[in-house]
Amino acid sequence: MNSNQSHKITINFKQENKQITMYVPDGSSILQHFEENGEELPYSCRNGCCTTCAVKIVSGTIDQSQGIGLSKQMQSKGYGLLCIALANGTAELETQEEDEVYELQFGKYLGSIKNEAGNPFDI
Numbered sequence: 001m002n003s004n005q006s007h008k009i010t011i012n013f014k015q016e017n018k019q020i021t022m023y024v025p026d027g028s029s030i031l032q033h034f035e036e037n038g039e040e041l042p043y044s045c046r047n048g049c050c051t052t053c054a055v056k057i058v059s060g061t062i063d064q065s066q067g068i069g070l071s072k073q074m075q076s077k078g079y080g081l082l083c084i085a086l087a088n089g090t091a092e093l094e095t096q097e098e099d100e101v102y103e104l105q106f107g108k109y110l111g112s113i114k115n116e117a118g119n120p121f122d123i
Helices: 030-036 072-076 098-110
Strands: 006-013 018-025 054-063 079-081 086-095
Touching: 006 030, 018 030, 030 086, 072 079, 072 098
Parallel strands: 006 086
Antiparallel strands: 006 018, 054 079, 054 086
């Protein structure tokens, strides 16, 4: 892609009930570009390790090769992480509820853990 090219990125920000569209330079951080232009979006770690900034890719593509917080299976279902997402084409994204995405990804593993609430050293 031409480094001077920008991509139309639309984010349906469910938590705020609004839609935001910006043109993000090719290869640039989507989250950072939106922030630099006055739009605060959900994030936590900024390293692609948690699910606070999870989005559903409604259409288009994003480069999320730098993140490890979503399994390849979740990515194949159209989920991405906004904090590590780079613009590589026109895309429409929808913010998600962190707990919902976390459960989709880890619920089957956490359900089998037989822990009880409290400090394990208080025996």
